[in-house]
Amino acid sequence: MEDDTTTTAAKDAVSMVLRLDGLLIEILLRVAFPTTLVRAAAVCKRWYHLASDMGFLRRFRKLNPPRLLGLYIHGSPVSSTQRFVPVLPEPPELLAAAVRTVEGYSFPTRESEANLARHCWNGSVFTTLCGNLYGYQLQHEVHNPLCPRATAISINPPLTFNPAPPATGFEVLTREEEDGSLSYYYVFMELSYDEIGSTVPPKHWTARVYMLQDGI
Numbered sequence: 001m002e003d004d005t006t007t008t009a010a011k012d013a014v015s016m017v018l019r020l021d022g023l024l025i026e027i028l029l030r031v032a033f034p035t036t037l038v039r040a041a042a043v044c045k046r047w048y049h050l051a052s053d054m055g056f057l058r059r060f061r062k063l064n065p066p067r068l069l070g071l072y073i074h075g076s077p078v079s080s081t082q083r084f085v086p087v088l089p090e091p092p093e094l095l096a097a098a099v100r101t102v103e104g105y106s107f108p109t110r111e112s113e114a115n116l117a118r119h120c121w122n123g124s125v126f127t128t129l130c131g132n133l134y135g136y137q138l139q140h141e142v143h144n145p146l147c148p149r150a151t152a153i154s155i156n157p158p159l160t161f162n163p164a165p166p167a168t169g170f171e172v173l174t175r176e177e178e179d180g181s182l183s184y185y186y187v188f189m190e191l192s193y194d195e196i197g198s199t200v201p202p203k204h205w206t207a208r209v210y211m212l213q214d215g216i
Contacts, residue, residue: 025050029063069099072117072125082107082117084145098146105145108152115141123147185211 028051031037037060041051050056074082086099107115107127119126123146129139142153189207 021050025056028056029060032064034064066122069102072120074116082115101148102145105143105148107141107143185209 024047028037028040028047031040037051041048068087070084070086072082072084084103084105086103107117107125107129109115109129115127115129117125118128123144125143125145127141127143129141139154144150187207187209189205
């Protein structure tokens, strides 16, 4: 009889805790894995609304950053092939199917082109498509290897890159916005010498900044 009373009291205490939204949110924030959060959100409508709130999801991402699935490697800057290498050991609760999907994803290229992974974030892969068939050009794309049916997003028009003097350089920067979306910034720098081979510091710099925000 005493055991039944203790069990009932424990159930009542748990039920009282789960009725408090603030405390329930703190519990859901610490489930650690997105897959567990999805299961929790399926318990009832109340849990679903708490777990799908944008403010909650931002806090969840901060406490539980995405797990590293693996790395892309390629042999040389001019190589058109690269492969995905999963990390070992795999993180707990990571579906093997997700890794196989990424391993089987190929970045589309044509003759005399190389598509190189430059940056990865939250399942999106930012690539640079290099081609010299009709003059050297750079075409930047965003791929989602976890959803191979999704169409790659291209930055148009293609950005021309001249490896010969005047000297040039570029970098891709990323920033996560408050709503969880991702912005890409392409910074292109060009400097001009008065004469080719001159050792005099350049006097003229040109900077171009391009921005891609969630495919726009």
